Amino acid sequence: MNQKFTLLFFIVFFLFVQQNLFSQTVNVNTSAELKAAITNVKAGSEIVMKNGVWKDLQIKFYGKGTKENPITLRAETAGKVSIEGVSNLSIGGSYLVVKDLHFKNGYTPSSSVIQFKISNDTIANYSRITNCVIDEFTQPNREVSDHWVEFWGRHNQLDNSTIVGKSNFGPTVRVFLKGNEHIYNYHQIINNHFGPRPRKGGPHGETLQIGDSDTSMSPSYTNVSNNYFDKCNGEVEIISNKSNFNEYRNNIFFESEGSLVLRHGNYCIIDGNVFIGNDNSDFIGGIRVINTGHWITNNYFYKIKGNEFRSALAVMNGIPKSPLNRYNQVTDVVVAYNSFIDCKSPFQFGVGANVDKKNVLPASEIRSARPERMLLANNLVYNSIADTIPVINYDDVKGVTFNNNILNSENKSNVTDKGIITKDFDVTKVSDYLFVPSKNEEDVYQGFDFETIKTDLFGRNRQEQNSIGAIRFPVKENSVLIKKELYGAKWFSETDENYKAKTIQVSSAKALQTALKSAKSGDILSLKSGIYKFNDPLVINKAITITSSDQSKKAELRFTSENPGFQMHPKGELHLENVVLKGDETQDAIVTLVENMSKGYNLFIENTEISNFKSVLMAYKASFADTISIDNSSIKDCLSGIHLNTEVDSKGDYNAEFVHITNSTFDNVQSTVLNYYRGGYDESTIGGNLVLKNNTFTNSGGADESGLLIQNFGIVNVDFSDNTFKDNPVKEIAILWGEKGQKPVNNTIINSGEIKIQQNLVQKLMY
C-alpha cells in the first residue's frame, strides 16, 4: 500500500512537472480566458485560440519571452480563427509571436488593427506577426484614418502574412520612429502579400510608410524584402520611404499604380526588385528618387509606361534648402545595373521642375535644385519596338554622370552622352515577364564602392562574371521571375471559386426587388418590356446588370417617390443596359449612401434613357467610384446631372477615379451637367480622369451659378474631344488646365459660350 502510494505520488508529481516545465500550452475558448491566459504567460508559453469566430475582441498581448523561449499566441488551426467586428490586437514586451489569425468582417476601434505597442511605456521588441491575414478590415467611413499594422519598438517582424482590401484613409503598414525607442529598429517586413489595395481617390493610400517628415533624419534600418505588392493602387506612393538606411530587396511590384518613393530620408538600398507594368496603364510606376545617397541596383522594370512621377526612374528636382516636409535635392545617388525592358522613356530627370509656376506658387514650392553628383552606370534598356526617347529631362542634367549604359534604340532624346550607348543586342524570353540579354555585356564601369554590388538580381556572383543590366547571363534554366505562391499566408485564398453568373428573368417591380436581394454578384436581371414602378430605392451592393430582354422595346423603370431610384452601397457595381429610367423631378436617379460608404462602387450605363430626375447621380462625401461610365445614352429634362464634387476639404481627394462619358446626349439638364472636383494642391497626389468624347449637349446648364456647363476643377487627366455644344445658355463650356496638357479637340460649338484654357490653376496648398 505504501509502495503504491509512493508510485502514485511520483506519477502525479511527474505530470505536474511536465505540465509546468515542458508544456505551457493553454487553450482558450473565450475572451475572458484569453485575457486570463495572457496575464499568466511566461517565457515559453503558448496560448491557443479555439477555432471559430471571435467577435469584438481587443487583445492586449503582453509578455516577456526570450529568444529561446518566445511566447506564442496562435489559432487552433491556421486560418480557422477569425477575429471580427470591432476588434484589434496590440502587443507589448519581448519575443512574442502571433500567428495564424484572420481579421475580417470588421474594423479597428483604434488607430490600428495590429500594433507593436500597448502603450508608450509598453512597447514590443523582438516580436513577430506571422501567417496572419487582414482582409477588408476597413473602416465604415472611408475618411476615418487607420493603419492595419503599426510598427513601434525595435526588431519586430511581419512575415508570411496577407493584407488585402484597405479602402479607407491611411497607409496599410506604418513604421513609427518617434522616439529613441523606435530608431535603429531593424524591423523585418518579409515574404508578405500586400494588396490588392483599391484606388482611393486622393492621398493617404500608401501600402507602406516608414517614418514621416518629422523623423526623416532618423536611422531606421527597416528591411522590406521578398514581398509581393499586388495591384496596390491606393495612391501614387506604394511605398513611402521617410527615414534613413532602409533596404528594399527582391520585392515584386505587380501592376501597382504607384511607385516606390524615396520621399524623405536618405541612404536607402533598393536592390533586386521587380516592377511589372502592362500595355494598358501609364499609372504603374517604378522608383521615384528624392534626397541623398540611395543606391538603386539590380532592379528589373518591365513595361513601365508611366510618365513624370510614374516613370520607371523618376528623379525629382528639389527645392533649394527645402523645408523638412517638401523636396530635398537629389545628391550622391547611384543607379547601377538595372534593366528596363519595354519601358517608355525610363529615365526622367528634373521631375517636378516648376520654375514656370513662380506666379502661382510661393518661392518655397519652386523645385529648381537639380540632381547633383548622381551616377547612372551599367544600366540596360531594351525595347522590342524602338523607344528613341530613353531620357526625358525637365531640367538640365549636368549634375548626372552617365557611364556605360546601353540601349538598343537610337537615342534621340535631348540628353546624349558618351555614357548612353546605342548597341545592337538581343534579349530572350526565359519565362513570363523575364527577358534576358543573349550574352553578357561585359564592358562595365567600376565606380566608387561598386565592389559592394556583389551579385545580380538572381544572387549570382558578379565578381566571377559581370554584365551590364540586372541579370547576368546565363540564367538558370527555367528561371522564373515571379512565384506568387511564395508570398503571404499560405492558407488564405483571396478569391472565391469562380461563380458562373446567372440571368434572371423579371417581369414585375416586386420581382425585380426580390431578385435584386437574392442575386449573386455578377448576375443579370433581364426585364420584360413594360413599366416598373418603384417607391423604394433599388439597393446595389454587388455586381448587378439590369437590362431589357427585348432591346427594341426597352423596359421602363419609373420612380414615383422622393426616394432615389438606385442606392449604391459599398462594392456595389451597377450595369444599366438598354433600359429607360424615368422620374418625376422629385428624386435622384442614382445616389450613394450618405455615410458608411466604406468601399468603392462602379456604375456603367449603356444604351439607356434617363429623364425627369432631380439629378442623375448624387455622390455623397467620402463615397468613391472607381469608374462611372455613360455610353450611348441620353439624359434629358433633368434638374441637374452628375454630382461628383463633395470632397471639398481641398486635401487632394475626389469622388471618382474614372469618369467616361461618351457618345451620349444631354438635353435640357437645367443646372449642373457635370461637376467633377478635386481640390488642394500637391503635385504628388495626382488623379481624376475624365473622358468626355463625342457627346452632344443642348439647352443645358443655364441655371448653374458657376456659369459653366462642365466643371472639372483640379482633375488631372482630361480628354475633351469631338463633342457638340449647341444653345447652352452658359458663359463658358469648360475651363481646361493648360499645365496638365488639357486642350479641347475637334469640338463643335454653336451658341454655347467657349472653352477656356487656364495654364495654372490657383489652388490651396494641402500642407
Added chain:
Amino acid sequence: MNQKFTLLFFIVFFLFVQQNLFSQTVNVNTSAELKAAITNVKAGSEIVMKNGVWKDLQIKFYGKGTKENPITLRAETAGKVSIEGVSNLSIGGSYLVVKDLHFKNGYTPSSSVIQFKISNDTIANYSRITNCVIDEFTQPNREVSDHWVEFWGRHNQLDNSTIVGKSNFGPTVRVFLKGNEHIYNYHQIINNHFGPRPRKGGPHGETLQIGDSDTSMSPSYTNVSNNYFDKCNGEVEIISNKSNFNEYRNNIFFESEGSLVLRHGNYCIIDGNVFIGNDNSDFIGGIRVINTGHWITNNYFYKIKGNEFRSALAVMNGIPKSPLNRYNQVTDVVVAYNSFIDCKSPFQFGVGANVDKKNVLPASEIRSARPERMLLANNLVYNSIADTIPVINYDDVKGVTFNNNILNSENKSNVTDKGIITKDFDVTKVSDYLFVPSKNEEDVYQGFDFETIKTDLFGRNRQEQNSIGAIRFPVKENSVLIKKELYGAKWFSETDENYKAKTIQVSSAKALQTALKSAKSGDILSLKSGIYKFNDPLVINKAITITSSDQSKKAELRFTSENPGFQMHPKGELHLENVVLKGDETQDAIVTLVENMSKGYNLFIENTEISNFKSVLMAYKASFADTISIDNSSIKDCLSGIHLNTEVDSKGDYNAEFVHITNSTFDNVQSTVLNYYRGGYDESTIGGNLVLKNNTFTNSGGADESGLLIQNFGIVNVDFSDNTFKDNPVKEIAILWGEKGQKPVNNTIINSGEIKIQQNLVQKLMY
C-alpha cells in the same frame, strides 16, 4: 684573393639590399628634389625635408602606402622645417603620413593650407597629419576666406598638432562630405591644440566645422577627441557640427568665447568634455542643441556664465518644418550625468524663440517648435553662491522630461518639476577647476539605453558604482582636469619667453620715430614736455605706450600734413596716455591700413586731448579692433569722430568687438561722432559691444546726414548710461534696440533731441 672578392661582393650586395628593402629614406634639400622624391615614392618610402626655411612651396604629396608600410614626409628635425610665404600642402592617395612641419610667416594661395585631396580624382584616405604646427598663417586680407586643414576622403587623421592665430574668414578646420567618397569618413581629430583664435567680428570664424547644411543628412562619423580648444574666440560657434553621428569626447574648451554647436545633423555623442569659463566673461558658452537624437553625457561645465545662445546648455526652439539651412526642432535628445559647477542658469530652453517677431521676419524664420521627447536626467548643478534660476525657459518646456537632476540652490525658476530636486550637498576642490561632490548621489534614473553610459568623465565604471553628475566619487588622488601639455605639437611653444618691457625716454619727433621702430612690443615711450611735429604717420605694429614723462605738462603731438597721425598695422596695440594730439583738420588722427589688415589691433586712449582732426579714428573695410577704449579724455573741434562702419555687406561683420567710451567729453565734433555698425540679420552671429558711460557731448553731430548723434545700428550689447547731452543740433541722440534689452539709463538731455528705442530692427537676412 678570390675569397676576399667574394666577401666584398657580399658586403656591397648587403648594403644595396639594405638601402632598397629596409630603408627607403630620401633626403631632400630643394623644392625640385622634393617634387622628384614624391614622384618616386612607394609603400614604405620616407622623404626627409632638410631643416630650414622653405619658401613659396606648394607640395602635392601623392602616393600609395599600405597600413604596414605608409609613406612619410617629415622634417629632418621636428619643428626645424618651416614652410613660409605663399605655400600649401595637398595630399592624395592612401596611408600617407606628414609630420613635424611648421607653417608660418605666410598664407595659402588656395582654399586651404593643408588639404586631404589633390583633386576630386585624387583624394587621400587613411592618411595622417601629425606633430605639425600652423601658426598665424593667415591671409593678408581678412576677408579672403580659407581653411587651414580641409578633410576629404575617409579615415584621415589630424593629431598632436597645434593650430593657432587664424584671423581671416573661414573655419580653421573643415570636414567636407560632398560626395559618397567622403561620407562614413571616420576621420580622427585627436590630441590637438587649437587656438587661441582671436575675435573676428562676425561669422565664419569657427574653429571646426564638419559638413554644411547641404550635407547635413550625411553619415559622417568623425571623431573629435582629446583636443584642447584654447580661447577659440572666432565666433559664437567653436565647433559647428553639420553632419550625423559625429563624436566629441574628452575635449577641453578653455575660456573659449563660443559653444559646441549641434547646428545641423543628428545623433552626435558629446561625452566627457570640459567647458571652462570664468567670472569675467558671459561670452564663454557650453553646448547649443539643435536637431535630433544627440546624447550629451558626462560633461563638466565650470563657471559658464553665458546667456541664451551662450548658456551652458542652450536648447533651441526650431522652425516648424524648417528649411534645410535653418533650425530643426530638437527631438529625442538625452542630457544625462553632466555637472555644472558655479554656472549661471545652466539650462536654457526655447532659446531663439521669436514668435514676437512675426512682423519683422518671414514666417519661415519663426522659431516656434519646442523641444520634444527630450530627457534631462542625473545632472548635477552646484553653485557656491546660490543660483536660484537654474532653468530659463523662453518657451514652454512640456516636451522636456526631467528625472533625478539635483541642485544645491533653491529653484525659483519658472520651471519646477519633481525631476529637479534641491538637495543639500557639498563639493570638494580636488585640483584646479575640478570640484567633486563629497559623496555619490546614488539615486540615478535609468532611462532607455542608459546602460550604454558605462563610465564617468574619468572613464570609471558606472556599473560598479554610480552617481548623479559627470564624476563618480571618489576620484583618484591628485586627479587633474586639464593637462595643457598633453595637447598639440610638443616642440612648439606659442609664447615668447617673457619680455620685460622697457621705458624709453624721448624728447624729439625724430627720436620718437626712431624709438617706435626699434621698440619691442610692450615698451613705453615716455615723452618730455613739448611739441612734437610729424609729417609722416606713426606706424603701430606692436604694443606701444606713448605717454608724457611729466603728467602735469603733457607732451603735444602735432600733425601737420594730410597724412594720418597714427597708422594701425596688424597686431598693433596703441596706448595713448596723458598726451595731447593736435591736427589742422586736414588729417585723420588714427587710421587702419586700407588693405591687408590681416590681424586685429587695439587702441587705448586715456587722459588724452584730441583736437582739430578730420576724424579721430577711421577704420577701413576688413580691419578689426578687438578693443577701442577712450577714457577720461577730451575730443573737440574735429570734423568727425570715430568711424567703425565700413562692414557694409550686411553679412554680420563689424569693425570692433569692444568699444568703450567712458568719462570723456566730445565738444564741437561737427559730423559723425560715433558710427559703430553691424549689418545683416542672423541671430546666431551676435556681437558688437558698446559701453557709452559718463560722457558729455556738446555742440556735436549737426552735420551728419543721419540726424543721429550716436549711431550703433545692429550692435547687440549696449550700455548707454550716465551721459550728458547738451546743445547737440540733432534730431535723435541714438536709436537703441529694444529686443536686445537696450535702454538709456540716467542720461541728462538738454536741448539735444531724444533717445529712441526701436523694439525690432528691420534687417537684411544674411542667407
